[in-house]
Amino acid sequence: MFGNLTGAHLIIILVVIVLLFGAPKLPGLARSIGQSMRIFRSEVKTMKDENGDDTGSSSPNDSNGSNDSTPPKP
Template sequence: MGALSPTHWLIVLAVLVLLFGAKKLPEMARSVGRSSRILKSEMRVLRDDDRPAGIEADAARTGDATAGATAPPAGEHRG
């Protein structure tokens, strides 16, 4: 009763192909991938919104330019 064996996975795959057709499966996989990327970006925005606003204000008041600053994108050089 443990994990599914390769035979079980083949049966599941065969049922999916019979239900949805071979053309629909790649389209469904793409849409699931897009949805997960959208969900991840929305979760990142929510997490950033929950960050206390005092971090940036404290950095501006003390003149600490590195507090709350982000690293430059890869390939960019600070000069």
């Protein structure tokens, strides 16, 4: 999809971004994008850690020690 982009295309995109946001706002924009990416990565890592913990432990159905497939009756 982006394989056809050349250096000239990227320069045009950069010029359009500068015209839209203005040069003084670009550092703040880059900083906020960086913070957003950092938060996103930490959330993804947290989700992977939670999923990794679940796969390593026994399943909730085996927590009572019985191997019955029927649930206990009250």
